[in-house]
Every structure is written in structure tokens, then in C-alpha cells.
Amino acid sequence: MSQPHSSPAGIATALGDLASHFTVRCVASCESTNSELMAAPPADDDRVHVLVADDQTAGRGRRGRHWQSWSGGSLTFSALWRFAPGAPVPAGLSLVAGLALTRALEELGLEGVQLKWPNDVLVHGNKLAGILVELLPGRGRTPAAVIGIGLNLHIPDGIDIPDQQGVTDLRREIGTYPQRDALLAVILRELHGLLELYASAGFVALRGAWQQRNAFADLPVRVFGEGSEIIGTCTGVDEDGALLIRTDTGLVRILSGEVSLRARS
Numbered sequence: 001m002s003q004p005h006s007s008p009a010g011i012a013t014a015l016g017d018l019a020s021h022f023t024v025r026c027v028a029s030c031e032s033t034n035s036e037l038m039a040a041p042p043a044d045d046d047r048v049h050v051l052v053a054d055d056q057t058a059g060r061g062r063r064g065r066h067w068q069s070w071s072g073g074s075l076t077f078s079a080l081w082r083f084a085p086g087a088p089v090p091a092g093l094s095l096v097a098g099l100a101l102t103r104a105l106e107e108l109g110l111e112g113v114q115l116k117w118p119n120d121v122l123v124h125g126n127k128l129a130g131i132l133v134e135l136l137p138g139r140g141r142t143p144a145a146v147i148g149i150g151l152n153l154h155i156p157d158g159i160d161i162p163d164q165q166g167v168t169d170l171r172r173e174i175g176t177y178p179q180r181d182a183l184l185a186v187i188l189r190e191l192h193g194l195l196e197l198y199a200s201a202g203f204v205a206l207r208g209a210w211q212q213r214n215a216f217a218d219l220p221v222r223v224f225g226e227g228s229e230i231i232g233t234c235t236g237v238d239e240d241g242a243l244l245i246r247t248d249t250g251l252v253r254i255l256s257g258e259v260s261l262r263a264r265s
Contacts, residue, residue, distance in 0.1 A: 006052045006180050014185030018192060023047045029055040033078035034132055034148040041080055041136055041144065048192065052077040052184065056150075073156055073169075075180060078148040079188070080136075081195055090145070091255075092203035092241020094119045094133040097147045099210050100190040101129055107186060110174055114215035117234075117243045121151075122215050126168035128152055149187070153177050204239040211236045221245065225256060 006026040012019040023042070030036055033051045042049045053076050083090065101121055102113045105128075114122040121129040132148040152169035154177070170177035177183065197205055211217065216234040223230040223245060232247035243254040 005054050006184065010181035011052075011184055011188075014182045015188060016185075018189055021047060021192060022050055022188060024050045024052065026052045027054075029053060029057060031057050032148075033076060034134055034146050037078050037080050037146045038134055038136060041146075044082060048188075049080040050077055050188065073152070073154045075151040075153055075183060076149070077184065078146050079191060080144055080146050082144040084199065090198070090203075092206075092237070093145055093147070093198075094131050095210050095237065095241045096194050096198050096203065096206055097131045097133060097149065097191065099206055099213070100194045101131070101149060101151070101187055102213055103194075103209075104183075104187040104190040107190075108174070108178060108183070110170070113213065115210060115213045116215045117237060118241070123168055123173050125215065126166045128168050128170070128173070147191070151187075153180075202239070203241050207237060207239060207241075223254060225254075230254070 005028075008024040008026055011024050011026075012022075015022065023045070030051075030053045033053050033056065037049065037051055055074075056076050095115070095118060098115045098119060098121055102115060105113050105121070110123065112124040113128075114125070116122055116127075119131040119133070120127055121131075129149060129151040131150075134146045134148075136144040136146065152167065154171035155167070155169045178186070194206060214234070214236055217236060219234055221232065221234045223232075223243070230245055230247060230252055232245040232252065235244045235246050235251070238244055238253060240255070245252045245254065
């Protein structure tokens with residue numbers, strides 16, 4: 001059996017003083033890191049449980065889409081984050097995860113990083129990473145969310161990505177990419193810090209930072225979903241992370257993640 005490219009020891013070393021806040025497991029391959037954590041969530045030990053896979057054979061994106069990954073060419077992982085007992089279901093969690101990933105990439109020197117509501121990370125308009133957040137029901141346990149992230153490191157030559165025009169990778173954008181364990185540690189550090197702030201102050205504390213990176217800020221857009229189409233101007237997100245579209249008849253607030261956002265031609 002092949003060994004994974006990432007290692008818990010290497011990630012712990014890169015995390016430094018934050019290593020005690022995480023439990024990390026690395027595998028060479030699995031169907032989906034989100035599915036594995038959802039099906040068998042680890043016991044609550046006050047740590048964030050992280051599952052890292054070099055390759056996902058059935059990786060999932062939003063709206064049932066398949067998320068492609070390549071062994072050695074992708075960073076795919078999921079983190080199980082638990083809410084405080086009795087806390088309401090959080091709003092805007094995928095936006096917080098996107099912001100954390102964006103800040104980590106900016107820290108590494110990547111310029112032109114943008115956020116597309118609700119869960120895509122772009123570079124100069126091209127998709128670099130995707131996020132899938134799924135809520136675990138309480139059923140007597142502390143409610144939790146599984147935050148899945150897929151980041152393109154280098155897409156192998158000759159790979160065809162159906163319905164994914166405008167896709168990019170870190171190698172193309174910065175010529176290289178950091179060692180995997182170090183890269184994951186930077187992302188986990190940002191996730192930890194922003195989730196702590198989010199838990200204490202809500203999305204309102206992070207809204208401004210998200211707005212600054214909004215790929216469609218003040219642009220004309222079409223929003224498709226649930227058999228309807230909304231045409232207007234993207235004015236950003238509100239304090240709950242809902243998408244705001246200014247139409248001819250007023251401001252429309254969109255909460256559902258089952259929509260597609262497209263620049264209006």
C-alpha cells in the first residue's frame with residue numbers, strides 16, 4: 001500500500017504551538033474526506049479532527065458535482081469543527097472557510113485572490129479551490145460541521161476538466177508551491193484563528209474582509225437556482241453571509257447554497 005505524501009508528524013511540526021489543537025490523519029486515497037468524517041465522526045476530544053487524502057476517488061463539490069483531484073497534484077482535506085453546545089446552526093460558515101483559505105494563500109505571496117459566493121476561491125477570475133461544508137446533526141451530540149477543501153497544486157498535463165473553464169493551479173500562478181505539510185499548516189492556522197473569531201463574534205466580524213475579496217463586487221450578475229433567475233448587481237453579502245443582489249425592484253437576499261452565480265453578459 002502506498003504511503004500518503006503528507007504526514008501527521010510533519011504537519012504537527014509545521015503547526016508549532018497550535019499542533020495540540022488538531023488531530024490529523026493522512027491517507028493515500030479515499031472516496032471522499034468529507035464522506036468519511038460524516039459517516040464516522042471521531043469522538044469529541046476538544047480538538048479539530050482533520051483528514052487529508054492525496055487522492056479522492058469520489059470527491060464531492062456543491063450541487064452533487066464531482067471534485068477532481070490528482071495524487072501529488074492536489075491538496076484535499078476535511079476538518080471537523082464542533083460548535084458550542086446549544087449554539088444555533090451557524091450562517092456563513094463556507095464564507096469563513098473561503099476567507100481563511102484566501103488569507104493563507106495571500107500569506108504565501110499569491111496575488112489577485114478572490115472569493116466567489118458561496119464557496120469558490122479564484123485567482124484573477126480562474127478557479128483555484130473549492131469548499132464544501134456539511135452539517136452533522138446533533139442527535140444528542142455536540143453539533144458539528146465538516147469543512148472540506150480542495151486546492152489545485154498542479155493539474156497534470158493533458159487532463160480534461162468537464163464544465164470547468166477557467167481553472168488554475170498554484171504552479172501556474174506562482175511557479176511552484178510550498179511543501180504540502182507546510183502549506184496545510186498555514187491553512188489550518190488561518191482556519192483556527194478565523195473560526196475562533198467566528199464562534200465568538202459571528203460572521204459580522206469577518207464580513208468586511210470577505211467583501212474586500214468579493215470577485216463580483218458591484219458587477220452585473222445572473223443568479224440561477226431552483227427554477228428561477230435573478231438579474232441585478234452584486235452588492236456583496238449581509239451579516240448572515242447571504243448574497244445580496246440589487247435588482248430593478250429592490251434588494252434581494254439569497255440564502256440558499258443551491259445557486260450558480262455568473263457574470264452577466
